[in-house]
Amino acid sequence: MPPGILTLAADKAELSPADTGFMLIATALVMVMTPALAFFYGGMVRVKSVLNMLMMSFISLGLVTVLWVLYGFSLAFGTDHGSVIGFSGDYVGLSGIGLTELWDGYTIPVYVFAAFQLMFAVLTPALISGALADRVKFTAWALFVVLWATVVYFPVAHWVWGAGGWLFELGVIDFAGGTAVHINAGAAALGVIFVVGKRIGFKKDPMRPHSLPLVMLGAGLLWFGWFGFNAGSWLGNGDGVGAVAFVNTQVATGAAMLGWLAYEKLRHGSFTTLGAASGAVAGLVAITPACGSVSPLGSIAIGVIAGVLCAMAVGLKYKFGYDDSLDVVGVHLVGGVVGSLLVGFFATGGVQSDAKGLFYGGGLAQLGKQSVGVVCVLLYSLVVSYVLAKVIDLVMGFRISEDEELAGVDQAAHAETAYDYGGTGGGTALARTAAPASGPAPASGDAPAQEGAGGTAPASQAGSSAQAQGGTPGKAKKVDA
Amino acid sequence: MKLITAVIKPHRLDEVKEALQAFGVHGLTVTEASGYGRQRGHTEVYRGAEYTVDLVPKIRIEVLVEDADAEQLLEVVVKAARTGKIGDGKVWSVPVDEAVRVRTGERGPDAL
Numbered sequence: 345m346p347p348g349i350l351t352l353a354a355d356k357a358e359l360s361p362a363d364t365g366f367m368l369i370a371t372a373l374v375m376v377m378t379p380a381l382a383f384f385y386g387g388m389v390r391v392k393s394v395l396n397m398l399m400m401s402f403i404s405l406g407l408v409t410v411l412w413v414l415y416g417f418s419l420a421f422g423t424d425h426g427s428v429i430g431f432s433g434d435y436v437g438l439s440g441i442g443l444t445e446l447w448d449g450y451t452i453p454v455y456v457f458a459a460f461q462l463m464f465a466v467l468t469p470a471l472i473s474g475a476l477a478d479r480v481k482f483t484a485w486a487l488f489v490v491l492w493a494t495v496v497y498f499p500v501a502h503w504v505w506g507a508g509g510w511l512f513e514l515g516v517i518d519f520a521g522g523t524a525v526h527i528n529a530g531a532a533a534l535g536v537i538f539v540v541g542k543r544i545g546f547k548k549d550p551m552r553p554h555s556l557p558l559v560m561l562g563a564g565l566l567w568f569g570w571f572g573f574n575a576g577s578w579l580g581n582g583d584g585v586g587a588v589a590f591v592n593t594q595v596a597t598g599a600a601m602l603g604w605l606a607y608e609k610l611r612h613g614s615f616t617t618l619g620a621a622s623g624a625v626a627g628l629v630a631i632t633p634a635c636g637s638v639s640p641l642g643s644i645a646i647g648v649i650a651g652v653l654c655a656m657a658v659g660l661k662y663k664f665g666y667d668d669s670l671d672v673v674g675v676h677l678v679g680g681v682v683g684s685l686l687v688g689f690f691a692t693g694g695v696q697s698d699a700k701g702l703f704y705g706g707g708l709a710q711l712g713k714q715s716v717g718v719v720c721v722l723l724y725s726l727v728v729s730y731v732l733a734k735v736i737d738l739v740m741g742f743r744i745s746e747d748e749e750l751a752g753v754d755q756a757a758h759a760e761t762a763y764d765y766g767g768t769g770g771g772t773a774l775a776r777t778a779a780p781a782s783g784p785a786p787a788s789g790d791a792p793a794q795e796g797a798g799g800t801a802p803a804s805q806a807g808s809s810a811q812a813q814g815g816t817p818g819k820a821k822k823v824d825a
Numbered sequence: 826m827k828l829i830t831a832v833i834k835p836h837r838l839d840e841v842k843e844a845l846q847a848f849g850v851h852g853l854t855v856t857e858a859s860g861y862g863r864q865r866g867h868t869e870v871y872r873g874a875e876y877t878v879d880l881v882p883k884i885r886i887e888v889l890v891e892d893a894d895a896e897q898l899l900e901v902v903v904k905a906a907r908t909g910k911i912g913d914g915k916v917w918s919v920p921v922d923e924a925v926r927v928r929t930g931e932r933g934p935d936a937l
Contacts, residue, residue, distance in 0.1 A: 550876045552869065612870045622872060658872045671872060 359444055360451035363580030367456045370580075373572025374463035378405055378470050380569055384562025384621070385474045387555040388670050392752025393478045394554060394762045400473035400485055407489050408466045413438050416465055417458045419498035424508025429499050448507065450579050460576060461501070468497050468525045472729075474670035475533035478543050479749050482757040484742045491732050492532060496725055500524050504717070516717035517710070519589060519696060520577035522633025522684040523721045530677025531722045533668060535729030540742050542667035544749050551669075556617045563621035567597055570628045574635045578696075585636055585696055592635040593628065596647035600627020603651025611655075619655065622675060626654035629679030634687045636696035642703075646690060650682045681718050688714040826921040826934065827895035831886045832858060833906040833914040838884050844905035848898060850888055851937065858885040864911045883914065889924055891934050 382401035389397045408416070415436055422432030434440030438458060447457035469489045476485065503509040504516065504524040511523070518524055543551070553559060574593045578586035604623025605615045630650030631643055638646065658674035661667060668674065686701075688711025693700035699713075700706025736742050743749075748756035755761065833841060838855065845853060859880040866879040890898050895918050902916045926936040 550878075552871060552876055608870075608873070612873060612875075614870055616870060616872075618871050655873070659874075662874065674872075 357446055357449045357451050359446060359453065360580065360582075363451040363582065364453060364456055367452050367460055367576060367580045370572035370576025371456070371460040371463055373569045374460065374467065374576065375405075375569075377463070377566055377569035377573065378402070378467050380562050380565030381467065381470055381474075382562070383558050384566060384625070385477070385670050387558030387560075387562060388474075388553040388618070389477045390551060390752075391554045391763060392761075393754055395758050395760055396482065396753040397473070397477055399482065399758060400476070401470035403482075403486055404466050404470040404489055407486060408469060408493050409462060411490065411493055412458075412462045412465055416493065416498050417461065419494075420465070420501040421458075421461065421506050424502070424506060427508055427510035427513065428503065430502045430506050430508075447579070450581065452580055457579065460579075464521060464525060464573075465493060465497055465501070468521075468529050469493055471526070471529035471672060471676055472533045472536065475537050475668045475672040476540060477669035478753055479743055480540060480753075481740070481742060481744055482753075484736050484740055487736055487740070488536070488732060488742075491736075492729060495732065496532065496728050497524075497528065500528050500721055500724065504721070511717050511720065514716065515697075515699065515710075515713050517637055517687050517691065517697065517699060517714065518633045518684065518717065519636035520574045520632045522629070522680045522687075523717045526629045526632060526676040526680030527684065527718060527721050528680075528725045530673050530675075530680055531725035532729035533672035534666070534677065535726045536733040536742075537666050537668055537673075538730055539733035539737050542665075543669060544746060546667045547662060547665075553618060556621075559621050560617060563624050567624055567628060570597075570632075574632060578636065588695055589635040591640055592631055592638060592643040595640045596631035596635070596643040596650070597624050597627035599644040599647025600624060600630065600651035600654075601647075603627075603648035604655045605651075607652045607655040622658070622671070623651045623655065626650050626675050626679045629676055630654075630683030630686070633680070633684045634690065637687055637691040637693075637699065638695075638701075639690075639692050642690035642692065646683060646686045649686065650679050653682055654679050677722070681722070684714050684718050685711065688712070826924055826937070827890055827892055827918045828921045829886075829888045829890060829895065829898055829902065829916065829918045831902045831906060831914065831916040832860065832883050833886065833902075833916075834908065834912060835882055835884045837906045837908065837913075838886075841886060841902055841905040844901050845886075845888065845898075848894075848901050850890065850898070852888075854887040856885040856887075858883045862912065862915070881912065889921060889937055891937065 378401055382398040385401065386394045386397045417438065418432050418435035419430055422430035422435045424430055435458075438455070441454045441458075443453065443455070445454045446452065447454045450457070469492055472492070473485065501524050503511040504518045505512060511518075516523070545551070570593055571590055575586045575590035578589060580586065601620050601623040604619050604626060608619040609615055627647040627650055630646050634646055635643070654675050657678040658671045660674065661671070688708075689701045689703050691697075691699050691701035691706065691710055692704050693706065699710045701710055702708060733742060744753055744756050752761075831841065835857075842853070842855075859882055861879050861881055866877060866881050869876045869878055886902070888898065899916055899918060906916070907913055923932060924936045925932050
């Protein structure tokens with residue numbers, strides 16, 4: 345996001361209907377990324393916790409949206425205070441913003457910019473949830489989202505994108521969120537995992553994805569929404585940089601998918617579906633900071649490098665023994681770091697800014713700045729997220745109980761199950777037998793006998809209680825008699 | 826009487842069913858099952874993590890027959906279920922003491 349790197353003279357900006365319309369569409373595209381992420385993650389978990397995985401992303405649409413209106417936009421993009429945080433009274437509650445007031449010399453209303461940035465703020469905490477599959481309390485997670493957005497995301501967004509933010513002033517290039525979104529979320533995931541711990545059965549039980557088609561659907565929708573994320577980040581300025589960002593997004597993502605698949609084929613022997621989806625996401629992450637400052641050929645290089653490195657990185661959790669369940673660290677942290685640093689090599693100059701990377705005669709200067717951005721955001725997010733998670737753990741407990749985890753967090757947290765495959769399993773067939781009210785089997789003649797045995801309880805309850813106690817047909821029959 | 830049990834590949838069910846009908850078997854029970862033989866299951870890879878999937882889908886067929894037919898029926902099932910590849914399954918027979926037709930109360934061979 346480049347509010348200060350303007351090509352338009354601030355005092356001459358007029359509201360552009362075209363830019364405004366484009367940005368509203370881009371905003372809607374970024375919104376889609378959160379449910380897309382939910383499906384990307386949801387497909388990768390086991391059947392017993394898919395709803396929780398979807399909800400951990402989805403809840404961010406509610407929580408962060410409200411926070412953003414109350415104070416988030418003000419903290420991130422309000423008037424700078426000491427280069428570390430923003431605040432503008434007019435932005436609190438979005439109360440003092442005029443309908444036609446333009447954003448910081450751009451051609452779009454402040455409301456449009458606020459809505460666009462809101463979608464980034466919604467997505468970023470949702471990204472963290474992939475590391476916590478199957479095992480955390482939903483209330484603890486919701487509290488974490490509120491605290492993390494307030495203490496980590498809003499300030500870091502200000503550092504990186506806010507006028508006066510210290511990383512922005514330093515000249516760190518983060519076009520659409522390599523540091524503020526992906527490194528930030530990936531490092532936070534690592535911090536929380538250290539508090540929450542591993543899933544029961546990690547490295548022992550098979551925890552295969554329950555639906556790779558859902559993963560593919562989610563990855564495809566993420567890719568689609570990412571065009572709004574990246575191309576929209578030039579805020580509709582009609583000077584072609586947004587179009588370059590769009591092209592680079594497509595190119596790097598395709599290249600990263602190929603890179604990941606090639607690595608997999610060589611290393612494990614198969615081109616997997618999960619690898620294709622993961623490689624695409626790794627490419628999207630890596631090109632995010634770079635898409636406004638590199639060429640399409642540079643994007644191919646960034647994509648391939650990110651695809652291969654992220655494919656290698658996802659194995660680290662088994663080596664080091666931390667349970668980053670759905671590889672938030674391996675894909676978002678590593679992908680974000682790779683993309684942010686590669687800006688220092690591949691920036692061509694004269695696109696988003698005049699900064700040139702090492703390969704374009706710019707020396708090491710930009711690489712140095714990128715490194716500062718990477719390290720500072722990584723460490724801040726890691727440490728603060730760890731502390732926040734620790735506090736939540738001490739106050740209310742971050743994890744669900746062992747019993748609940750084994751039975752599935754969906755039942756424990758949401759009183760729901762995702763799928764009802766009626767009749768395919770032995771358990772389901774038994775349940776039917778034991779619940780006479782739902783089937784035609786017990787003729788009317790049987791009903792009085794059941795009422796006699798079960799007291800005043802309805803027949804279906806008597807049947808299901810027999811099922812719950814032991815579940816054998818024999819027991820169910822005793823109730824009948 | 827004998828109980829013939831066959832655990833076969835799911836896609837051979839129709840062939841076996843037809844062969845049994847052609848032989849004159851009146852009824853059978855089919856169950857979805859899972860298991861493995863000497864070759865075990867297969868391996869799947871997710872982001873580099875390998876999972877061994879031991880239990881592969883199978884179909885279990887059970888038929889009650891008279892002693893005299895048992896040997897021949899084994900052959901019929903084997904012939905219908907065979908693909909010649911690994912994992913074709915197994916068929917076995919065990920003696921049965923008694924059988925009762927629930928509707929009429931007939932016993933023994935009459936109940937079949």
